[in-house]
Structures are given as structure tokens and as C-alpha cells.
Amino acid sequence: MSKTAPSFYQTLAALGAVLQIFTLGMGQGARIEIDGSTARVSIDLDAAERVNVSFLSSYAGVDGISERVTELKVFDTEQREVNLKRLGLGEYLAERPYARLSYSVNLEPLSNAGRAHVSWIDGDVGVLVGRDLLPIGVREVVAALALPSGWELRGTVPDARAVKLGRAGEPVYIGRGWRVREDAGGKLTLMFSGEWRFTDEDAMERAREIFAEYERMFGAAPSGAFSIAFTRLPQQTEFGVWNAETRGRNVLVASSDMPFGTPSVQRMHEQLRHEIFHFWIPNGVNLSGNYDWFYEGFALYQSLKIGVKLKRIRFEDMLITLSQAMRMADAVGDGTSLIDATRNRWTTGQNAIYARGLAAAFYIDLSMMNESRGRRMTDDIVREIYAKYSESAERRDGNEAVLEILTARPELRPVVNGMVNGTSGFDAGGLLTKSGFVRSPGKLETTEKPNGRQREILRKLGYNGR
Ligand SMILES: [Zn+2]
Structure with missing residues (x-):
């Protein structure tokens, strides 16, 4: 599981509160000049009048982000420079309200861990991400981008004169090497x-x-x-x-x-x-909050099933991954519900959440298939969530919405109340046996001679045996 990809959709929960206090508004103007040879960007940004400046210092386990910001200056509405005091890591206080900021950011690659999550320029390619380039509180700017000669904007952003860069927004790809x-x-x-x-x-x-x-x-x-x-x-x-x-x-x-x-x-x-x-899920649904246990666990699980279906992995490969996840879930699962563990995603270790989420998805699938003789499965769950909460739906709390859909099915209550919502745990032994699996330490296998009912379930998962 350690090699499974983290996919970081949610910003840090703690930042949410800060963001609301300091929100400056949307669609402010900015000029961003890129120097490919030094991997630096110079940013000039209009801001509503205020006195604090702060930059994100760490994200997704990547530290040292705010230290990349240098040459920070702020100006009032008359374009006079306002004195700044550094309060701490990425935190500044102006002597009086300012209306414009100018600063430079060193985008030399920080670390392997940061490659997918923060801005960087490496040789003749780069990625700009609003989350670390904009001060906290500036939700979105429309920037005019000055690119080095020969460089182009890539991806879905059409025009360098009006590039939307948002804290939670999409990345902007630049360079000539893509x-x-x-x-x-x-x-x-x-x-x-x-x-x-x-x-x-x-x-x-x-x-x-x-x-x-x-x-x-x-x-x-x-x-x-x-x-x-x-x-x-x-x-x-x-x-x-x-x-x-x-x-x-x-x-x-x-x-x-x-x-x-x-x-x-x-x-x-x-x-x-x-x-x-x-x-x-989560990007196509209007659900909020930390429900990573669900969309990561189900992304892993559904992608395993699709991998078997498209013959990219073997049924046996899927069982190896599931058995690893189950072992890890057993080892770390006691005493905290998945929902609580997800709230502390960066401190409790996210591999554990991935593993437990994957194990929960598997148990949910088996419970549904047992109840319906293989007619209903987790595919129906994700389909229902997407149908109910896709973009135009009213915003809802992700955990609430998912729990509502899961607990509407009585057969899922033992798994949900045991490991998702509650802390009593879920003993999967009986469910695995009924479904045609034999679990021994470190191994998950199919029963030697599955009966008709077990075979129905195993077949749905890609089992080819008799
Ligand atoms: Zn993911």
C-alpha cells in the first residue's frame, strides 16, 4: 500500500477557517513573469486593503513552501511602499493597509513529494499552482502571464493574457518541453x-x-x-x-x-x-468535508476491479492487494473510526486510511453481493452518489451523504457501524467464508470448491475458476 498514490484533493482543514477570515475576493488582477533559466516567477498582485500577508508553509507533507517567497513588498493605493514586519514562517504584518503586493518565488523543484502538489519549474517545463503562489486569502486571480521566449501555455488554459489561477484551482502548465x-x-x-x-x-x-x-x-x-x-x-x-x-x-x-x-x-x-x-468522485460531485476514506478507498477498490475487468491485472493480483490492505487495516484499525482517522489524515498517516478505506469497500461489496445474490455491488453505490450529487446538486457534507446511502442498505450496517462510523471494528471472517474466500495470515485465496452462490460472487469479481 505504501506505493499507492496519494491524491490530495482537500486542502488542510485547519486552513479553512483562516481562509474565511482573510478572503479578499475573487478575480483580482495579477501579472506573473516567468524566468525559465532561474526557475523564478515574479508576481505583482492587486489586493483589497488589509494588513496581513501569509503564504502556505506546508501542504501534503511538503514543507518549506513559504520559504520560497522572497523580495516581498507591499504598496498602498498611492503606490507608496508600506513597511512590513515578518512575524514567522510565511507570515507578515504591514504597518498600515496595503493594496498591492509584489514578490518573487523560487520554483526550483522542492522534493519528490511535492512534484504533484506545488508549483515548480524544471528545465523547459513547469507547473503553476495557485495554492502556493498566491497569498492565503486570495482565492483566485486573473493573471497576465509573461513567458520566456519559445515557451507556451499547455493544457486546458487557452490564453496567456488572462490565466485563471486559483487556490483550489486547476494547475497551469508552461514550457516548451511538454x-x-x-x-x-x-x-x-x-x-x-x-x-x-x-x-x-x-x-x-x-x-x-x-x-x-x-x-x-x-x-x-x-x-x-x-x-x-x-x-x-x-x-x-x-x-x-x-x-x-x-x-x-x-x-x-x-x-x-x-x-x-x-x-x-x-x-x-x-x-x-x-x-x-x-x-x-470527489471532483465531479458537490460534496464537502473530509470524506477521503470513502473516495480514496473506493477509487482504489473500483480501480482494482476495473483492472481485472480490462485484463491489466490478474484476479490473483487483486487478492494480494486486498489481503495487504486487510492486514494493515487490522493492525491500525482499533479505536478510531475511519471518519475520525480521516480528519487527522496528515498526522495519523494516510496509508492507513487508504488501506482501511479499501478494506471497507471490499467488505461493502461482499455484503451487497451476498444480500442480492450478486445483483448489487459497490458500482451501484458510486453510481448513486454521482447521480445524486453531481455538480449541479446542492452542496452537502460528504460523510453525511455517503453514510446516508450506505446505511439505507441494512446489510451494510455491520461494516459501516463497525469501522466507518464506529470503533467496534468489523470481523470479516463470516462474510469472507460466505463469499468463497479463505483468509490465512498474509494471504487471501478462493475456496477450493466454491458452491454455486459463492461462485456467483467470485465471478463478479473476475474469478475464472470452476
Ligand atoms: Zn486518490
């Missing part, structure tokens, strides 16, 4: 920097296939065009390490390669299956 592939229908754009052991065309083909599969599963596709970018991690690391973030309709995958061609294609497929799921 290779761009577009799907014939214009629904999907893929971008690549660096060399990979799979071809650009191969990735495009897979992405299209996975997107179509999810469209079938969810019953509809979110509107608009989607982009997926692949970039290499900036520092040498072991094979197979990756992280990714899905923002709106954009996925950025930052990855090391695999040692050979076949695992490299498999890894790319796994990344696409996981991240494309997020176009629907």
Missing part, C-alpha cells in the same frame, strides 16, 4: 515530459479505455475536457514511486519509472485507473 496528445473527440488531452518506457500513444489508448469504462460504471461523464500530465520525479529514487493530484479536470502524475517495459505500462495503467476515478 508533448501533447489529444483524443479525437477533444475530451482528453494527455501531456508528457521526460522519457518513459511506454509510448505516448499507448498511454492515450489506455486513458480512453479507462475513461469509457468509468463512464459506463457511473452512468454519465462529467462535462468538459480533461487533461492528464505525466512528469518524472525530480530526484533519483527507487523504481515505482509516484504521487499524483487531481484538481478539477486535471490530473498531474509525478512518477519514477519501472525497471522494465511491462511493469511500466502496468504502473501507468494503475495511475490512470485511480486518478480518472477522481474526475467523478
Whole structure:
């Protein structure tokens, strides 16, 4: 599970409160000048009159973000410079209200962990993200971008004179080194920097296939065009390490390669299956709050099932992953509900939440299939959530909405009350046996001779045996 990609959609809960206090409004003007050779950007920004300035200092386990901001100056409405006092990491106080800020940000790559989550410029490619480039409280700016000669804007942003950069907004791809592939229908754009052991065309083909599969599963596709970018991690690391973030309709995958061609294609497929799921949930639904246990656990689970269905992984591979998740869930699961653990995602360790979320999704699937003789499954859950809460729906708390849908099915109450909402735990032994599984330490296998009912369930999961 440790190599499973974190996908960081939610900003830190603690920041939410700060943001509300300092919100300056939307659509302010900004000028951003990019120097590719030094990997620096100079930002000049209009602001509502106020005295505090603060920048994000850490995000998604990446520290040192606010230290990249230098040469900060603020000016009043008469364009006179206002004295600033540094209060702490990324925190400043002006002597009197200011109306304009100017500063410079060093975008040399911070770390492998930050590649998918914060802004960077590396050689002839870069990604700008509002979250770390804008002061906290500035929700969105419309920026005029000055790019080095030969550089272009890539992705879904059309015009360098009016680039929308938002704290929770989509990334802006810049540079001359991106290779761009577009799907014939214009629904999907893929971008690549660096060399990979799979071809650009191969990735495009897979992405299209996975997107179509999810469209079938969810019953509809979110509107608009989607982009997926692949970039290499900036520092040498072991094979197979990756992280990714899905923002709106954009996925950025930052990855090391695999040692050979076949695992490299498999890894790319796994990344696409996981991240494309997020176009629907959470990015395509109007649900709020920290319900990561659900959308990460279900992204992992549904992407495993789709991997088996599309013959990218074997049924046995899925069982290995599930057994690892179950073991980890058993080891860390006592005493905290999944909902509470998710609230402390960065401190309690998110691998544990992924593992427990995945195990919960598996138990939910088995419970539903047992109850309905294989006619209902987790596909129906995610489909119902998407149908009910897709973009135009009224905003609701994610945990509340998901719990409502899960607990409406009596067969799910033991799992939900045991491990999602409550702390008593869930003993999966009986459920696994009924479903045709045998669990031994470190292993999950199918019963040697499954009966008819067990076979129905196993088949739904991709089992081919008799
Ligand atoms: Zn994810």
C-alpha cells in the first residue's frame, strides 16, 4: 500500500477557517513573469486593503513552501511602499493597509513529494499552482502571464493574457518541453515530459479505455475536457514511486519509472485507473468535508476491479492487494473510526486510511453481493452518489451523504457501524467464508470448491475458476 498514490484533493482543514477570515475576493488582477533559466516567477498582485500577508508553509507533507517567497513588498493605493514586519514562517504584518503586493518565488523543484502538489519549474517545463503562489486569502486571480521566449501555455488554459489561477484551482502548465496528445473527440488531452518506457500513444489508448469504462460504471461523464500530465520525479529514487493530484479536470502524475517495459505500462495503467476515478468522485460531485476514506478507498477498490475487468491485472493480483490492505487495516484499525482517522489524515498517516478505506469497500461489496445474490455491488453505490450529487446538486457534507446511502442498505450496517462510523471494528471472517474466500495470515485465496452462490460472487469479481 505504501506505493499507492496519494491524491490530495482537500486542502488542510485547519486552513479553512483562516481562509474565511482573510478572503479578499475573487478575480483580482495579477501579472506573473516567468524566468525559465532561474526557475523564478515574479508576481505583482492587486489586493483589497488589509494588513496581513501569509503564504502556505506546508501542504501534503511538503514543507518549506513559504520559504520560497522572497523580495516581498507591499504598496498602498498611492503606490507608496508600506513597511512590513515578518512575524514567522510565511507570515507578515504591514504597518498600515496595503493594496498591492509584489514578490518573487523560487520554483526550483522542492522534493519528490511535492512534484504533484506545488508549483515548480524544471528545465523547459513547469507547473503553476495557485495554492502556493498566491497569498492565503486570495482565492483566485486573473493573471497576465509573461513567458520566456519559445515557451507556451499547455493544457486546458487557452490564453496567456488572462490565466485563471486559483487556490483550489486547476494547475497551469508552461514550457516548451511538454508533448501533447489529444483524443479525437477533444475530451482528453494527455501531456508528457521526460522519457518513459511506454509510448505516448499507448498511454492515450489506455486513458480512453479507462475513461469509457468509468463512464459506463457511473452512468454519465462529467462535462468538459480533461487533461492528464505525466512528469518524472525530480530526484533519483527507487523504481515505482509516484504521487499524483487531481484538481478539477486535471490530473498531474509525478512518477519514477519501472525497471522494465511491462511493469511500466502496468504502473501507468494503475495511475490512470485511480486518478480518472477522481474526475467523478470527489471532483465531479458537490460534496464537502473530509470524506477521503470513502473516495480514496473506493477509487482504489473500483480501480482494482476495473483492472481485472480490462485484463491489466490478474484476479490473483487483486487478492494480494486486498489481503495487504486487510492486514494493515487490522493492525491500525482499533479505536478510531475511519471518519475520525480521516480528519487527522496528515498526522495519523494516510496509508492507513487508504488501506482501511479499501478494506471497507471490499467488505461493502461482499455484503451487497451476498444480500442480492450478486445483483448489487459497490458500482451501484458510486453510481448513486454521482447521480445524486453531481455538480449541479446542492452542496452537502460528504460523510453525511455517503453514510446516508450506505446505511439505507441494512446489510451494510455491520461494516459501516463497525469501522466507518464506529470503533467496534468489523470481523470479516463470516462474510469472507460466505463469499468463497479463505483468509490465512498474509494471504487471501478462493475456496477450493466454491458452491454455486459463492461462485456467483467470485465471478463478479473476475474469478475464472470452476
Ligand atoms: Zn486518490
